[in-house]
Amino acid sequence: MLTRRFVMGFYLVFLMLPIYWLINMSLKTNAEIISGYTLWPHTLTFANYIKIFTDSSWYSGYLNSLQYVAINTVLSISLALPAAYAFSRYRFLGDKHLFFWLLSNRMAPPAVFALPFFNLYSAIGLFDTPLAVALAHCLFNIPLAVWILEGFMSGVPKEIDETAYIDGYSFPRFFTKIFMPMIASGIGVSAFFCFMFSWVELLLARTLTSVDTKPIAATMTRTISAAGMDWGLLAAAGVLTMVPGAIVIWFVRNYIAKGFALGRV
């Protein structure tokens, strides 16, 4: 019992220390940061946060990111739902190969796709739009959503489907009225994962945008200027990128573990 508490406590401290350090730094003045390390801010300042919330070149980065993340999540889930249903209920020509091919896209390195994506989206005039990033992130989010949803759907007995058809439900009505509420937690979990992987990705998001839809992650590189590094501002921007994630975790806290197991435990 004691060793368990010790392991857990030690691990949680290990997780929180670097985050504390970032928060600590975001509340300091640059003069204090550079003059050596202090365990807590001696001259407390909120100037870094105020700058981000009042300067549109800063806060628009957050809005841009949230925009493509939202589009990607809606797109991924609405396309993955019927596909996951097909994989969990039917055998069809090439189903196993198709599933493997989808899975392999989740594993493909984004670095391989960066340059071709840039060419492709420039050619069809989507470069520097939120839609381009959302579509690009579909490459790894749709396979993941299909994988998770298929796991949850396989847990629903097939008799439910058959009973509904005997009762005279059409497929779309059965799917939206009966089936979707039954796997609501699965939908929530896969939405969480789409949100997560789209929110944390930088390479593709940065490659596919230039001015209008620059993600916050790319905006953060601006803190390096001729006058040196603006550490306080960088730290404050970093802290703020963690807020949406923390809010989303709160909502799905009871399902996180199951979702990571792809609905298969």
Added chain:
Amino acid sequence: MDKTENNKAWWLVLPVFLVVAFSAILPLMTVVNYSMQDTFGNNQFFWNGVGWFIELLDPSTDLGGRFFDALWRNLMFSGIILAIEVPLGIAVALAMPRQGWTVAACLIVMALPLLVPWNVVGTIWQVFARSDIGLFGAVVNGLGIPFNYSQNALSAWVTIVLMDVWHWTSLVALLSYAGLKSIPDAYYQAARIDGASGWAVFRKIQLPKMRRVLLIAVLLRFMDSFMIYTEPFVVTGGGPGNSTTFLSIDLVKLALGQFDLGKAAAVSIVYNLIILAVCWVFYTVITQMDAKGRRS
């Protein structure tokens, strides 16, 4: 579950197929096209056949040398982080509180690093490990051990491995925890009646139940560490020298830095084939385990 044969199910899969094909097959064809050509700038391309591939697979050439260097470096990195994260993740999952509000609290804190954008993960550790303004770097230096990740290769590796452990151990822990939760209480009761030791319970009950999710964890961790880019790029930029230049970093340097499109495309294809092969092995093992689980 018995599935019915129905080829009309293709209509349900078609939208996913089209969208993913648009994002996967079209760009991949561009890559194949580039990999057979050479460019001297100005959008002029020359046919090069399989020339790049021959150069790439020969470690004595420039291109082959740097590719194999990056490949070994990356494999070593993946090996190290798996060797740390899997046992640590299992230990943390076993240490989870059984009930009460602490469960939710632990879950939330553990999931937090996973939701931090990857460049911010880099930023956090870039700051945390600096010897002048970072707690970790300053403490290690204070102990009399010289530590500077921008000049010393060993320090850079320690920083990046620690960063990855910080970032992803929770994934292994959460997966193992989900596996542990699926064990019915009756199993533990039976073990207690038989007087089984803690180690026996772990070996005979907990580990077999976690095997499936652990396999998924190893698959995801191996793949993600094999294509790691953003975090080490932010911290070390691949340096000092080339000591932390992993495959993706090297590839981006080639493609977007030097605009050596032909070489970069050839690297991309070999890189992708390696991933496809590993992915196939894992997929076969997981589906076979599923089939076995269904029969028993």
